[in-house]
Amino acid sequence: MKIITYNIRGLGRGLKWALIRKLVKKERADMLCLQETKREVIDKKVCQALWGDSDASWELQPACNSAGGLLCIWNEETFKLENKLIGNGSIYLEGIWLTDGGKVMIVNIYLSCDAVFKRNLWEQIRHANMGGLWCIIGDFNCI
Numbered sequence: 001m002k003i004i005t006y007n008i009r010g011l012g013r014g015l016k017w018a019l020i021r022k023l024v025k026k027e028r029a030d031m032l033c034l035q036e037t038k039r040e041v042i043d044k045k046v047c048q049a050l051w052g053d054s055d056a057s058w059e060l061q062p063a064c065n066s067a068g069g070l071l072c073i074w075n076e077e078t079f080k081l082e083n084k085l086i087g088n089g090s091i092y093l094e095g096i097w098l099t100d101g102g103k104v105m106i107v108n109i110y111l112s113c114d115a116v117f118k119r120n121l122w123e124q125i126r127h128a129n130m131g132g133l134w135c136i137i138g139d140f141n142c143i
Contacts, residue, residue, distance in 0.1 A: 001078075001097055003031045003106070005137040010038040011046075011071075021052040030078040033091075035110040035139045037069035047073050059093065061086050061110075070108050070138075079104075090138075103132030110139045 004027060008016065011034070024032055032051065040062045047058045051073050059081075063069030070091050074081075078098050085092040091108045 001031075001099070001104070002027055002029045003033060003135060003137065004029045005033045005035070005108070007035040007110075007139045009036050011042075011069075017049055020050050024050070025052050029075075030097075031072065031074040031106065033106070033108040033137055034071040035069075035108065036063075037071050038063050038066045039069050040064075040066075042071055047071075057081065059084055059086060059091050061089070061091050068110050070110055072106070072108050094132075097133075105132055105134050107134070107136045108138050109136065 004023060006020070008020075011017075020032070020034075023029070042058070042060050042062075047056055048054050053075075055076050056073050057076050058071060058073040060072075061068075061070040068089065070089075072091050072093060074093075079093075079095055080098055081093060081095045083092075083094040089109060089111050093106045093108075095104060096102070097104045
């Protein structure tokens, strides 16, 4: 399973899109998780342009007034989504990794520095189904 995670600091257009598409292809990524897209709307056309193929699904946590924003794009042939939870600053994806049949939970995070906010998110994750592999990625703003 190959997951690329990247704080894009604004999705922009053109050059960033081409660099992401090239990286996904070069690394043969199964999933791409972006933080800080700074976009409130991302459609199929944008996801296909970033992924470089039409065989992709995605989930979005929109930016708020051009701040934050998360995007996960994955290959439908390698990951089957079974459950999702999209919250303020996180995307939780639960599914089956089809290449080995294993259950996997992926959490893409872009957190504020607010301790109460972080504690609430960790409580949600702690109470989620714990069976399977976990991958918690993103920009945690821990400093």
